[in-house]
Amino acid sequence: MVSPFAGTGAEALAQRLSEIRARYPATEPEWVADVVRAVLAALEGETAPPDRALLAEVEALGRIIANAKAEIAALQMDDITAAHIPFATDELDAIVAHTAAATEAILESCETLDTVAEGLAGPDAAKLQDATTRIYEACSFQDITGQRITKVVATLKAIETKVAQIVTAFGTRPASAASASALLGEETGLLNGPQLPAAAMGQSDIDRLLASFD
């Protein structure tokens, strides 16, 4: 893009800056650097060394911002929000759907066994019922893993939001995603889902805590 800055007269520069501000609210960093270079040239011999040093730093800052923008563009961060994260969340959703279907099939078979057990008597009936009880208990894994995966998806969406904010800050794409925390309700602090085993309270810990209220 051709910089709209040319000429080094102070009044002309001020006039052009006003025009540019009106026409381009989101100014390209390289333009800022151009302006600084032009100002430096215009004030050559009229500014004190500290002023020139400061202006030089502003110019360098403009270059840094321009380089960072180029590097971020080279990283193709749009791909993260447009492809990678949606792919990952879709895969996780598929895992939840497949395990749910498998669990339903297991439960259905287990219910059939229960029906068979009702027609039996003695130790075999008890043994069969004990086995189906263990299967029912084990099937609750699906709820726990589902909640864990939901937490991972929420984390991915939060990353997606942050990436979108970075991309937006560097002017390559408008913001689209709302803040993840803003989407959560009032009970945010209490909706943490399953804890990792090392951090989780067990049933006995919870029983003790509840008993402390009595």
Next chain:
Amino acid sequence: MPIDKSMHVLIVDDYKTMLRIIRNLLKQIEFNNVEEASDGADALAKLRAGSFGLVISDWNMQPMTGLQLLQEVRADARLKTTPFIMVTAESKAENVVAAKQAGVSNYIVKPFNAETLRDKIEKVLGHG
């Protein structure tokens, strides 16, 4: 006095698999009169329309959470004494405290087993 296992029990969870598991576990401990609700709002409507001796509810549901359901139940003159067990994966101390302050009768952390379910039901119904 033995527990009246014919009592009407409402189980609340937005995960239909979990409803199925709890229903089957209740059946194995001889609670057969079980009704299901898929979230807090559905549960509240069923509670207000019917007569239940026990509520077993998940916490993490939308749009009305289990905690909000509990608060609504305790604020309702007709429902406020209904035994209410929270069955949830939320296992932080602040969750237990919040549930207790809202008037929960007992609290079961997922994953749980049939023995824990039986034990908590007996305690809540005054036989533990």
